[in-house]
Amino acid sequence: MLELYHAEPRANSMKPLICLKEKGLDFVSHYVDLLRFEQHEPWFVKINANGQVPVLVHDGAAITESTVINEYLDEVFPEVPLRPADPLARARMRVWTKYVDEYFCPALSMIGWHIMVRRIAAAVPKHEFEKLLARIPLAEQRIKWATVAGDSFPEEQLADSRRRCGIAIGRMEETLKSGPWLAGDAYSLADVDIYSMVDSIPRLMPEHMNEAKTPRVMDWLARMNARPAVQAARAMPDKTPETLRQFGVEL
């Protein structure tokens, strides 16, 4: 049996959702509401001591880290392969998924936290927020929440994160000159993992991703959006608007 603990179909939660849908695998979906701090509740920290989604549970064994989950799914359920068979193309795929995790996602995450998570931190009563903060397992996550509850990230850091997003999209455009997908001749986890991030860029940073500047990325995005598995992943529940409304936050 497969179970996935995940939030709305966006960023790291979207990665395994697309992978599962591409492979046509049945799974039990457990929605974890990040804006209600469910990922830090004792029941969830028993599943992942880091207090982070997504987590895949396969026959009772937990696998953490979205990038690792997707490689695991491809190893255990290889019928619809999402990694190139050629080791060289597979290495290029891993350079991309690593780049997403180390460069692109942290930059994008800072911007997302600054725009949205900050509103939640401000909407929670202070004495309640202190208690929520105290139970966050990872020091780095505690600092991130405390930062957006305070003055948020310095403008210099936000500008650098926006710059990095532009670099990442430029790198995609360059790679797509050699073919329709990011790693080798076929659609792969490189496309899945980066799509889960890129999805929001045309809305958040249209200056970095548009028909004039990055036509190949726009074409790739349209092809990604047309995939039934991607559409199925995107149709998974998203409680964010409801939670924001209940916190009295308008975006």
Add this chain to the structure above:
Amino acid sequence: MLELYHAEPRANSMKPLICLKEKGLDFVSHYVDLLRFEQHEPWFVKINANGQVPVLVHDGAAITESTVINEYLDEVFPEVPLRPADPLARARMRVWTKYVDEYFCPALSMIGWHIMVRRIAAAVPKHEFEKLLARIPLAEQRIKWATVAGDSFPEEQLADSRRRCGIAIGRMEETLKSGPWLAGDAYSLADVDIYSMVDSIPRLMPEHMNEAKTPRVMDWLARMNARPAVQAARAMPDKTPETLRQFGVEL
């Protein structure tokens, strides 16, 4: 034919060196002297546009990123396997190698740069240093060099990096309670990749790694040091002392 562009057997350069030696693979070694900025020279940037070592060249095709190189070597030369056959243990291996890249190595790197690279930055004449700085391909690396050429990292950041190193060693100690190796029943790339970082900790931060506090890590380190492949990797050239002497730097 296998060729490896690498620096002294330490940190990210050590990772593929151990892997190649464990597998008994012949390779052409190309030493790149980082303290002489050879990694930013035009001939090298043609091999890796990021200007970073290590780079594996296999029959003319370049593979970058030490973690990716080691998985590639294990896929193409599986005779001496360094990844668990069990997908769950393999996922645990990848969580470790990812943790090294995203958490442990950046923390350790900051400390190493503060202690050693800073001396080099100070020893190069200013007008020459400006020219060296200008040709660094990655903005992040340019900032890092400029930082150590200036006031170096703030004490607060250095303290946080030392704290992270302690967390990483504590996590190793915890994992080694379940068995002699970090991922599953056998020695794997998790051990290879983390050893390449941990090696310097007893000297740099003995408070985090010692017989009293982390006996299992110390026992694991002794077993790692005893491996012929690890010894062969460590016996590879190290031009650091000579370069430092020529720059007039005493450590």
